Amino acid sequence: MHRFLFVCCLVAALLTAWAGGNAARAGMLTLTFDDGLASVYAHAFPILKKYGIPATTGIIAARLKNADDDFMNVAQVRELTQGGWEVASHGLTHKRPVDIPEGYAQEPLKNCRNVKGSETVFEAKYAYEELAGLTEDGRRLKELDNEKDVKSTPGSYYYDELIGEVVFRPLDPDDVEDGTIRAVSYQREMVESREVLAELGFPARTYITPHNYWTTHMRDLSRSLYDQVVTGGDDGNFPGRTDRWWIKRHVVHTADSAQTIIDLTKKVVVDEDGWLVLCLHGVGDDVGWEPWSAANLEAFAAWIAKNGVATVTIAEGARRYFQDKGVARGKG
Template structure:
């Protein structure tokens, strides 16, 4: 004769477990969430920072190094970034100039010297063809040249250049014309993007250990190369990270689009962080304004933050998340 006591005694236990997961104010026994804001847009400081601070939640911000303190009001400056870092945010590299490795030379060894010829009728300008789709920058004997918007501006500024993407031609006004004769002007590679962006942010006083891939574009060879400079890398993929099978140099992120509702993003948290015990990383850009690619409304962010706080879902920057998830060090 089967005992009825065994199955019945499970009912209170199951009820307790379910209430622990879903009742307001209960801590979530599940995975965790990271919020990453790409590009370092000023709207993140103006709108996302206050929203998350109100809920006591940190985030990661991916910074394009050459746009810090460039005088562009659309991007955060070093003072604003320090305020974020002091509040528990992580400052990560989002490259030097926001290029993809497929569009520029990949390695230092591929930084070929430009073959330049004098521009007719000038004494200081040189021109030449450039074979890649984009130009991340030029270095003259170790010194960075400044990009300008037209050849006319380059004419009167030593140490500058203009790249005409339509015809693949670059006009250069070198610091020293002898650099052209000595073939000392090189195009920036992706390896330099990785290393120089970290060095620049470190020079500004930020502890940078995370790389956020521009355009969510990544390759196996760049993943391997990144290990020389960073402790972890976040990409795209529109999926979550599973315990025990996470590649710290290829962390997956869900991209948040302008038309995505807060409910849709919350549903991803419920399914993958709470139900499947995963690490969900979100890729966001501008907040509360029209700046940047796929900006998101600040009210939606507030709704998401309120849900995360209410349910007790651990919210961590990417660097701390990697220590917890991959290294098993510490607690959320």
């Protein structure tokens, strides 16, 4: 009887351990490349392709729309997705939630008044560090470099950071009343970046927080917009300890050797059976924040392939890790 109970307990314990381990499906690695820099297409993509490693790239939606040589263009991003990469939103203009209004409720510019001697030009105090955009009745106004040009350009604005004042010339002066002129909020960044990417052919289900900056309020807002969110934290993710809208990433710095990142991967993915998400930027040139050398990425990718480390995109990793239990909404 004693022995029978013991065997039962042992079997139950083993089943629990097996089911628990299986449910978590940890032991994965994800490479993410923030900002959508041109070097990701030029250097990171061919290296990872050679070893059959997929990745996720965080695209700044407004940058992709207004093509710039330092960043990937639509055709290049499309090629990444055709090669198994995931496109995530990295915001509309790459702002932090503390630097612009948090939500729609904080967007209206209050106390707009005529600039002295002008019927068509207005000014208003603006209480935030940065301005992500100004809208008039839902239409975007054009940002200009100085007040003088604004005076001669209907539908434009200039933000003087030093004195915290916005000067704007609306399309229709009758539009100027409290609530009509709005400063783009972080909530709008999360919503519109997704819309812009979808219009360009990249339906993003993952959000990557710009500057690895995140708040509990934004986490709560993001739950109805994205299937998952990744941010900073310099840690791995472990079963039972990870919030799907606050997945941690470890930042790879320029000074990190390939061996440093290999050792970290061994520790988190192999020894501790965790999900390690690495945050990289550019590769193989000096554009952008904390670029990594192509030689480092090559050495790391070769080690990944040789050791059969499971590599997934964020979307795929989250599907496995959370078994899709965290997503209440359908796809769309």
